[in-house]
Amino acid sequence: MIILNTGNGKGKTTSAIGQIIRSLGHGFRVCLIQLFKGESFYGEQKILVKLGNLDFFSFAKEHPHCIKNVSLDKVVSQCRSALEKLKDLSNVPEKYDLIVLEEFNVALRDKFIDEDEFIDIIKRLSQKSNVIVTGRGAPQLLIDIADLVTEMKEIKHPYKKGIQAQRGMEY
């Protein structure tokens, strides 16, 4: 299955993390590939690296929208590396039960990775693994081929009342 978590609301990443914990609880093998998530900024990264049965990769740790002075070429090249990693996974017989591709929707939206190539790869991957793709702005072509699509829709958000991002909640 191909599963998409998209929309402007909270819960796209945390839901994927919860899904990883659920899968690991059943003894399944999981691969997590994160884009734009830094090294140990997010609380979940500190727990995930300690769990067995989970292979965890992080590419393009800084997104140009969030961190100034990041070279666009470098970001594109790191996203390319992430795509090569995915392609490798699709070509080996080794099988994960679940592959989570964090913020790949954003990389597609920003043209850091090629949509057709990405779709070709995850179509093949989804033959042997469940694949979750997260990030706002999922492209229509991806929605079309997905089996399960959820929009996390913001109904009310405290930023609008001036409350700042909290450690443990937003990161």
Place this chain on the structure above:
Amino acid sequence: MIILNTGNGKGKTTSAIGQIIRSLGHGFRVCLIQLFKGESFYGEQKILVKLGNLDFFSFAKEHPHCIKNVSLDKVVSQCRSALEKLKDLSNVPEKYDLIVLEEFNVALRDKFIDEDEFIDIIKRLSQKSNVIVTGRGAPQLLIDIADLVTEMKEIKHPYKKGIQAQRGMEY
């Protein structure tokens, strides 16, 4: 803060689980109170019970909509016990950074717990802890007092294509 995960889509529970993992990663103390979730049916329960800094309680393990021959009186009485547990938490000086109340929206919708009493308790709890409430059909009074509300909205679901619930994905 009071945070609500509601809507008819996937990700309400898994997002709360991800939020727990995020908080624990920062060394925060978390309390999870689940309703209608059985004992060790959900994969995440097997991982969560092993994590430090998390107190985990489960009440009313069977919901009458899902399990036949469950006594309604028993369910109401167990939901009452969950509410008493919450009231205790609101009255002691001991503090959790995060309290997650799984499927309490459903218990409110089905009148298993009293809305006014629940709202009074979580208003007090939210003075010292972040409180996440999950479940479809969040009542309007709860939406009104919440700081952050996300609707998990189903855009596409494989059940509609006849694909069955998968271990590791839905539970």
